[in-house]
Amino acid sequence: MNNNEIKALQSDFLNWYDQNKRPLPWRENQEPYYVWLSEIMLQQTQVQTVMPYFERFIQALPTLADLAQVPDDTLMKLWEGLGYYSRARNLKRAAQQIMTDYHGTFPQTAAELEQIIGIGPYTAGAIASIAFGEAVPAVDGNAYRVFSRLFDDTTDISKSSARQHFANEIAPLVPKERPGDFNQAVMDLGSSICTTKDPACLLCPLQPYCQAYAQGKQLERPVKTKKIKKKREQYLALVIHDEQGRVLLQERPAKGVLSGLYTYPLINEANLLSESQKVITSTQIAAFFKAQYELTLQQVQLLPVKPVTHIFTHLHWQLTLYTASIDANANLAYFPGRFFTTAAIAEQGLPTLQKKLQARFAAYQKNV
DNA sequence: TAAACGTGGTA
DNA sequence: TTACCAAGTTT
Numbered sequence: 001m002n003n004n005e006i007k008a009l010q011s012d013f014l015n016w017y018d019q020n021k022r023p024l025p026w027r028e029n030q031e032p033y034y035v036w037l038s039e040i041m042l043q044q045t046q047v048q049t050v051m052p053y054f055e056r057f058i059q060a061l062p063t064l065a066d067l068a069q070v071p072d073d074t075l076m077k078l079w080e081g082l083g084y085y086s087r088a089r090n091l092k093r094a095a096q097q098i099m100t101d102y103h104g105t106f107p108q109t110a111a112e113l114e115q116i117i118g119i120g121p122y123t124a125g126a127i128a129s130i131a132f133g134e135a136v137p138a139v140d141g142n143a144y145r146v147f148s149r150l151f152d153d154t155t156d157i158s159k160s161s162a163r164q165h166f167a168n169e170i171a172p173l174v175p176k177e178r179p180g181d182f183n184q185a186v187m188d189l190g191s192s193i194c195t196t197k198d199p200a201c202l203l204c205p206l207q208p209y210c211q212a213y214a215q216g217k218q219l220e221r222p223v224k225t226k227k228i229k230k231k232r233e234q235y236l237a238l239v240i241h242d243e244q245g246r247v248l249l250q251e252r253p254a255k256g257v258l259s260g261l262y263t264y265p266l267i268n269e270a271n272l273l274s275e276s277q278k279v280i281t282s283t284q285i286a287a288f289f290k291a292q293y294e295l296t297l298q299q300v301q302l303l304p305v306k307p308v309t310h311i312f313t314h315l316h317w318q319l320t321l322y323t324a325s326i327d328a329n330a331n332l333a334y335f336p337g338r339f340f341t342t343a344a345i346a347e348q349g350l351p352t353l354q355k356k357l358q359a360r361f362a363a364y365q366k367n368v
Numbered sequence: 369t370a371a372a373c374g375t376g377g378t379a
Numbered sequence: 380t381t382a383c384c385a386a387g388t389t390t
Contacts, residue, residue: 038386039386040386040387042386043385043386043387043388044375045375046375046385046386048376048377049376049377050386082374082375083374083376084387084388085373085374087387087388090388090389117388117389120389121387121388122386122387123388126386138386140386141384141387142386143386158370159369160369163387184386186386187386190386191386197378197379197384227382228371228383256373257372258373258374310375312374312375313372313374314373316381351375352374352375352376353375
């Protein structure tokens with residue numbers, strides 16, 4: 001594309017954006033804190049999902065300084081259900097980093113922003129262009145789709161190297177004048193017109209420039225080869241009450257899925273079953289708890305309800321519910337977790353998996 | 369470089 | 380039910 005073509009494309013695209021931009025809460029101003037927060041929340045997450053979380057978050061923590069000091073419990077409650085919980089933890093760490101290392105003022109270039117925890121190449125480009133007017137691309141899934149079509153580019157977006165390749169291709173198109181609007185136009189176009197399955201090419205402001213459209217290959221772009229196969233795992237989920245009606249929850253290990261979050265105690269069936277064994281017994285579960293945590297369970301019973309299924313990006317879990325009781329004075333020294341009252345559970349930030357397990361148990365109780 | 373990391377929606 | 384998609388970063 002020569003300079004005149006690029007100018008025309010930029011003009012057509014920004015005019016389209018001016019007419020069609022979505023009114024989103026984080027577009028009301030260019031406050032870096034809000035731009036940043038929205039970009040983190042939007043990682044791998046759709047606008048509709050983010051909206052209520054964003055509103056609640058900025059109401060609870062209106063400034064960077066508030067975020068830097070927020071208690072972890074409050075933070076997780078605000079993030080509850082959004083997923084990828086390390087995003088929230090990194091958000092707080094980053095806020096502290098900016099308060100101490102940058103005197104509470106955001107760095108203003110993509111290169112500097114990328115040094116902050118939780119901000120990768122995409123988010124750095126997005127913040128730098130939207131909040132600070134730096135003419136850099138923001139290469140996300142939308143950009144892959146839009147520009148692989150525009151250039152009829154067959155680069156495999158499954159590969160890590162694809163991001164830099166597209167950044168190089170896109171950079172000459174980003175206007176010096178309105179780089180943030182240009183990048184946001186890419187996102188809006190990608191979500192409304194240049195969609196994966198049924199792109200509305202006839203309505204697209206870039207259609208006159210689109211090389212894939214010219215060849216009828218828009219559905220073959222972008223090229224993506226990798227597919228993740230989910231590992232199947234079976235778990236036991238134990239609903240353990242004491243005589244005061246409190247329930248025992250377990251804190252998940254610092255590494256791995258749902259790290260640091262609370263769930264009912266979960267036992268991987270693979271850790272319970274020996275070679276030829278097919279059936280798990282209540283006695284065996286109690287023995288496991290004794291051996292692992294020095295805890296004595298009583299009345300371990302299989303709950304006659306449908307197992308809970310939960311699907312992560314790379315895992316497919318099936319969880320069978322059990323109930324049991326335990327002494328309120330049991331020594332939890334060797335157990336990574338604690339008792340929760342009903343009220344305390346409601347205040348705790350819990351992963352959706354745990355919410356599902358609770359719902360299944362509640363539905364059972366209702367029918368008894 | 370590839371795998372790990374949540375969740376909700378759609379075909 | 381399975382598979383894939385959606386404003387990625389970290390290790």
